[in-house]
Amino acid sequence: MTVPGADVVLLRHGDIGVKSAHVQAAMEGHLAERVAAMLDARGVEGRVEHEWGRLFVRTDEPEGATDAVTDVFGVHTASPARAVPARMDAITDALAATARTVYDGGTFAVEARRTGDHDFTSHDVGHEGGDAIWRAVSDDVDPVVDLDDPDHRFFVEVRDEEAFVFVEKRDGPGGFPVGTQAPLVALISGGIDSPVAGWQAMRRGAPIVPLYLDLGAYGGVDHRERAFATIDTLAQYVPTQDMRPRVVQVGEYVDRLVDAIDSTRMLSYRRFMYRIAEHVADTVDAAGIVTGEALGQKSSQTVRNLNAVDRATRVPIHRPLLTRDKQEIIAAARRIGTYNDATIDAGCQRVAPDKPATRATVAAVEAAEPADLFEWAADAAASVEVVERSRTEGSS
Ligand SMILES: Nc1ncnc2c1ncn2[C@@H]1O[C@H](COP(=O)(O)OP(=O)(O)OP(=O)(O)O)[C@@H](O)[C@H]1O
Secondary structure (H helix, E strand, C coil): CCCCCCCEEEEEECHHHHCCHHHHHHHHHHHHHHHHHHHHHCCCCCEEEEECCEEEEECCCHHHHHHHHCCCCCEEEEEEEEEEECCHHHHHHHHHHHHHHHCCCCEEEEEEEEECCCCCCHHHHHHHHHHHHHHHHCCCCCCEECCCCCCEEEEEEEECCEEEEECCCEECCCCCCCCCCCCEEEECCCCCHHHHHHHHHHHCCCCEEEEEEECHHHCCHHHHHHHHHHHHHHHCCCCCCCCCCEEEECHHHHHHHHHHCCCCHHHHHHHHHHHHHHHHHHHHCCCCEECCCCCCCCHHHCHHHHHHHHCCCCCCEECCCCCCCHHHHHHHHHHHCCHHHHCCCCCHHHCCCCCCCCCCCHHHHHHHCCCCHHHHHHHHHHCCEECCCCCCCCCC
16 A cells, blocks of 8 residues: 555566676666666656666656656566654654554554664664554554564655655565576467566566467467467567567468478477577577577476577576476466466467477587578578557657
8 A cells, every 4th residue: 555645656676686797887878778668658757767786767657657767677576655754753743643554453564774864763763663663553453563573664765855654565576677698589479488588588577589480370369379368468568668579470381381391390399499590690690599598398308308499599598487487487477467378279289290399409400400491491481471460669
């Protein structure tokens, strides 16, 4: 619940803080820009201020602003807060007003931090603030202080001329602001896994260029639409990025693979797929490929098979979900918002052979696949199409 009179949102970052001073300063600048862009994209009024180690959004819409900023990569937590002058009477008044609104019984604690010169300590703030809260609510409830595990936490942060009163720290995605790493081509099939993998890459700062391979008769309109729907959802996290899907038609090539190869078919299909991604990466100056593969999840994802398929490309393949269980990935997809889009059943299952190889060698895969497989990939990639979507075209 937002504190009454909230007029600012405090933003904290996480991993940015372990960087050297000049990198941290640059990343905080990036973060401030991303926060401003997100507010703009969500239609929330707010002015972003940046001080060393901390960002603030001054706003008349603290709820909307908090919702928006907790979707920005790089934001670890955010707190809608009320700013008051850094005087004890102003702080205790704000705490009392907040307690009257949010305190519905149980135990409480005041947690105070302070930087700057003041004629009181953070211990004083805790003590006098606790008294003020007690007086504010003791007619209605029986307030009890518990500093270890309270039901209600009242936070006060005193910074120089101002003090901020708040009651919650809402989680953001953490990580780094998008754009602080080179781009990656993300192979997005629209299943449950690949959108989560793309999101994870963005969370660590790498913009993604979404690439969808249209399987023609093996996929269908639903398959394509679910991929686009997940990309639209991902695009909402990065309003400044160009998230238009890149689409390559591969149906006729898959037909040929199904006719030509049996047990190692999926592995050659992956090699073909990575090669297409490599071509796209070259055209957009991306420095790697992201997939939603997880160790052992499918026959094509055994350690040996991953080794065999990786040899097809000189571009590194990043697999953020490599060690995740399916249930963890599903939970992440639900949090991110891509789960529902991804549950339409379609696609690769129809390409897979009845008895897929699980311990393939590079030599065996190469021996079974058409000699010109990589030329097919080059031909297919040459007709890559950029699909215009109303919500996915970035503003910078
Ligand atoms: N049609 C496609 N377009 C783009 N990428 C694809 C496509 N099919 C597969 N991939 C990529 O290959 C990875 C492994 O393929 P797999 O067959 O396991 O995907 P899936 O089960 O259809 O979807 P997901 O892995 O997203 O749940 C995917 O995570 C994705 O990165």
